[in-house]
Amino acid sequence: MFKNTLKRISLLLVAAMPLVAGAAGEVNVYSYRQPFLVEPLFNKFTEQTGVKVNVVFAKKGMAERLAREGKHSPADVLLTTDISRLIELQDKQLLQPVDSKALQAAIPARYRASDDTWYGLTTRVRNIYSAKRLGEVDFTYEELADPKWKGKICTRSGKHPYNVALVAAMVAEHGEADTLTWLQGVKANLARKPQGNDRGQVQAIHQGLCDIALGNSYYFGKMLKNDKQKVWADAVNINFPNQKNRGAHVNISGVAMAKYAPHAKNAKALMEFLASDQAQAMYAETNMEYPVRAGVKVSELVSSWGEFKADHLPLETIAANRKTALVLLDKVQFDL
CATH class of the missing domain: 3.40.190.10 (Periplasmic binding protein-like II)
Structure with missing residues (x-):
């Protein structure tokens, strides 16, 4: 009986934790991108995979927060607004490489890290x-x-x-x-x-x-x-x-996997989804940017500005x- 009581208490404590690092069916995102840009993408990803996306939105301080959290960080996927912020995360060794044939095929080499630690999403x-x-x-x-x-x-x-x-x-x-x-x-x-x-x-x-x-x-x-x-x-x-x-x-918005990502499998799946034809078209249409993936059409408004050489x-x-x-x-x- 005593063991059963302890077991019930233990289960209650786990249920009360606000962000369980090992919870199945979830992925945690730290984002510099605004909610209206990425929430439709996350909703579509959840609809297709059943994986819940938890997001922390911020304007600055991502690298400092990750460094402070260390191995206990709940962050899986990191979304940034430009190359400088990606390089800051890379320089501070806060990222891990993601070996993905899908990402490598979708994203041109000039818009991704040679060590696979970050990938561009839009330009x-x-x-x-x-x-x-x-x-x-x-x-x-x-x-x-x-x-x-x-x-x-x-x-x-x-x-x-x-x-x-x-x-x-x-x-x-x-x-x-x-x-x-x-x-x-x-x-x-x-x-x-x-x-x-x-x-x-x-x-x-x-x-x-x-x-x-x-x-x-x-x-x-x-x-x-x-x-x-x-x-x-x-x-x-x-x-x-x-x-x-x-x-x-040309600059980019980009994505990377956090060094200590507790949901690495789900994180990789989300990153690959963001590089898919469907997500690239949604992302570019909402923010009037250019997809990094070849063959994805830009929005009608962006197209009206004409083509350019990068x-x-x-x-x-x-x-x-x-x-x-x-x-x-x-x-x-x-x-x-």
């Missing part, structure tokens, strides 16, 4: 927005340093991961010395101190504060679908830079220059 272009009052302009990133644009450029912080990735791409393409000179030229052309987000730069163009801005492609779609912000988007052209040479800089450089090559990019941004005191 977005680091566009140059230009005021329609300028007419049609054929841009390159290099031309942002041209003195003819003095006092005409707006951008968010140079140290935001989106801009750090672009600077790292410039280092990979041109070397450290030339990129430093380029950054000095871009800073000299700024209309104001770096501030706000990508959409805020398009608003500034609409307000006549500047004529040119850097911004991710999907923000254009978001503004066009926002009653308040549509007037901002209507004031600019979206330009794919460097189309006559190496192509436009930079040939693997994202790992670009990411390897991330620390150099940060040093150069400090050297020119870009945000001051």
Whole structure:
């Protein structure tokens, strides 16, 4: 009787635990991506597999949380918004490789880690927005340093991961010395101190504060679908830079498996689902991004912007220059 009582108490304690690491039929996700983007995907995955998806949403601090939790972390799958955050997780050894033929077949080599620790899911272009009052302009990133644009450029912080990735791409393409000179030229052309987000730069163009801005492609779609912000988007052209040479800089949203994932099998299944034709189409349609999987159609709105040539450089090559990019941004005191 005493043994039976202990057994009942033990079962009650297990049932009361908020997130059971070894629970079957579940997968735990830490996500930088917003709920409206990923919840439809998770619901579809659960519908098809019966595996429940538990999600923790955050804007920052994923690496710190995983490091703090260590081997006791409940995290299985990690969703991030750009290459810089994936590399941070990789550098801090918070990921484990996922050997998956399905992922390797679906995702081009330049959009995944050579050690299989992370995989891209969608891509977005680091566009140059230009005021329609300028007419049609054929841009390159290099031309942002041209003195003819003095006092005409707006951008968010140079140290935001989106801009750090672009600077790292410039280092990979041109070397450290030339990129430093380029950054000095871009800073000299700024209309104001770096501030706000990508959409805020398009608003500034609409307000006549500047004529040119850097911004991710999907923000254009978001503004066009926002009653308040549509007037901002209507004031600019979206330009794919460097189309006559190496192509436009591309960043990714990505996925990885946590180092101590307690539900590794379910985690792998979810990652493979996110790279499937069905999920890729849903993901790209919702966030107006480009699927990494070949053959998946982009949304009608994104398609209306036209085709573009993407930079040939693997994202790992670009990411390897991330620390150099940060040093150069400090050297020119870009945000001051």
